[in-house]
Amino acid sequence: MRQQLAAANWKMNLTLQQGETLLNEITSASIELLAHQKAVFAVPFPYLSFAQSKLIGSKGFEVAAQNCYHKKSGAFTGEVSVEMLKSINVNYIVIGHSERREYFNESNQQLADKINLILEAGITPIFCCGEPLAIREAGTQNDFVAVQLKESLYHLSAEQISKIVIAYEPIWAIGTGLTASSAQAQEMHAHLRAALSGQYGSAVANTIPILYGGSVKAANAAELFSQPDVDGGLVGGASLIATEFVTIIKSLK
Ligand code: 13P
DSSP, rough: OOOEEEEEOOOOOOOOOHHHHHHHHHHHOOOOOOOTTEEEHHHOGHHHHHHHHHTTTTTTTEEEEEOOOSSSSSSSSSSSHHHHHTTTTTEEEEEEEEEHHHHHHOOOOHHHHHHHHHHTTOOEEEEEEEOOOOHHTTTHHHHHHHHHHHHHTTOOOHHHHHTTTEEEEEEGGSSSSOOOOOHHHHHHHHHHHHHHHHHHHHHHHSOOOOOEEESHHHHHHHHHHHHHHEEEEESGGGGGGGHHHHHHHHHHO
């Protein structure tokens, strides 16, 4: 069974105290994860070590950074390097979120650079892709997402790409309450897997977890995750509510 992940993306929400309450509520829900399942919390940079300390003892619970810089080190005031994240034992880094692409002009090339640094450090990247509404309405979403993969990932070797996690997040479904139907999610995930298979072969493509993101909530998680190519979710709003996220974690297959 491929790795299945329920990943919380807190984005720029919650004070440390609110975050602590949320983690307390989630960890006290006594969730038993199976060996192939993970619950990942992408918390703001200042909370990473604190969140790690709260999750010690919760098997399968991990912390992720929401971003990193695309250069190794140096005079880049305000940025956070992969090496810094490695030095505090962060195991996952989300990159290429549509909010970062849109508001911070992140390019596919910068994401390729980030991926290289992340893999070099032995950290798992959670690489986000997904199309805006206009592309979906034009019906060209498959090509749009294929270019995102090609320009950021296809320089990797088969061994390298088998260490990444992909998150498909259609922009029109993020924070809008408008979820892709499970059929739409499955169709795109199958397309992504077929594209990866064309590039790297099916044995490699079949090991790569592909998460769905965009208005995932307790009420729709099980249906989405039941799709054969949907390997869990990357969750924004609903990950800030303990009862919602606990149900989402429990919906992993
Ligand atoms: P929502 O779950 O709030 O739609 O956000 C999805 C997302 O952007 C996760 O990265």
